[in-house]
Amino acid sequence: MGETQNNDEVFREKLDQLNDFEFNDKVAGVFDDMVNRSVPYYDEMQRMTSELVKDFAGKDSLVYDLGCSTGTTMILMDKTVDPDVKFVGIDDSEQMLGKCREKLSRFNLHREITLKVADLTQNVPVENASAVTMVLVLQFIRPIHRLDIVRKIYEGMNRGGAFILIEKVLTEEKSFNRSFIDYYYKFKRRNNYSELEISQKREALENVLIPYKLSENLNMLKDAGFEEVEVFFKWYNFAGIIAKKI
Numbered sequence: 473m474g475e476t477q478n479n480d481e482v483f484r485e486k487l488d489q490l491n492d493f494e495f496n497d498k499v500a501g502v503f504d505d506m507v508n509r510s511v512p513y514y515d516e517m518q519r520m521t522s523e524l525v526k527d528f529a530g531k532d533s534l535v536y537d538l539g540c541s542t543g544t545t546m547i548l549m550d551k552t553v554d555p556d557v558k559f560v561g562i563d564d565s566e567q568m569l570g571k572c573r574e575k576l577s578r579f580n581l582h583r584e585i586t587l588k589v590a591d592l593t594q595n596v597p598v599e600n601a602s603a604v605t606m607v608l609v610l611q612f613i614r615p616i617h618r619l620d621i622v623r624k625i626y627e628g629m630n631r632g633g634a635f636i637l638i639e640k641v642l643t644e645e646k647s648f649n650r651s652f653i654d655y656y657y658k659f660k661r662r663n664n665y666s667e668l669e670i671s672q673k674r675e676a677l678e679n680v681l682i683p684y685k686l687s688e689n690l691n692m693l694k695d696a697g698f699e700e701v702e703v704f705f706k707w708y709n710f711a712g713i714i715a716k717k718i
């Protein structure tokens with residue numbers, strides 16, 4: 473999906489000063505390569521998301537992709553979801569939405585799609601939704617805001633709708649964390665990231681990407697109101713959950 477994307481070299485050289493990770497211009501320009509090389513089974517998670525959403529997306533309703541970045545999820549959902557269903561992509565990074573706009577026009581989608589800049593900690597503009605996706609986004613939002621955001625998503629959804637949440641997660645048992653993270657870094661090495669790139673990115677993400685345990689995510693979804701909650705994907709420290717509003 474990232475045919476004209478540049479290679480991710482954001483952390484390739486030794487940086488004199490490491491700032492907190494941001495979805496700025498530099499990251500937006502290489503994001504598709506970065507996410508494909510940094511997230512195991514990224515394509516498969518996206519494919520599963522698009523097939524699950526199809527089961528819920530209803531004609532007179534909207535499908536939202538919260539934290540849509542460059543629009544990969546919407547491009548795949550476009551192939552599975554009835555063309556009358558409108559999509560709304562939301563992100564708080566103008567730079568990411570700029571890339572998203574470019575990519576959507578390159579893929580020439582014949583569907584009404586609205587892109588909105590919004591910070592989900594301030595405003596969750598979800599209404600009349602039959603499906604909402606949030607792929608690798610909630611982990612970047614400070615924990616204090618998470619339950620409130622998921623509650624607002626639940627409130628903005630129609631009965632019978634589904635919310636898909638994909639997150640990096642911590643292990644339930646502390647003793648497995650280290651080995652699972654080691655296997656994750658091995659995955660990154662297989663994708664040609666150097667030790668320096670891995671360690672600089674880890675440091676930049678330290679206070680920015682804050683994973684919950686899978687059980688904490690499941691409890692949060694139930695506390696927000698979702699009546700049926702199911703795990704559909706798991707790879708070491710990554711998990712995909714579908715939650716239904718009955």
Ligand SMILES: C[S@@+](CC[C@H](N)C(=O)[O-])C[C@H]1O[C@@H](n2cnc3c(N)ncnc32)[C@H](O)[C@@H]1O
Nearest residue numbers: 495539541563564565568591592607608609612
């Ligand atoms: C890892 S990317 C998401 C990847 C994308 N969903 C995909 O499937 O390829 C995280 C995205 O969440 C956005 N984001 C982070 N915090 C946000 C917030 N408070 N409100 C809205 N978007 C946010 C970032 O700008 C970034 O584009």
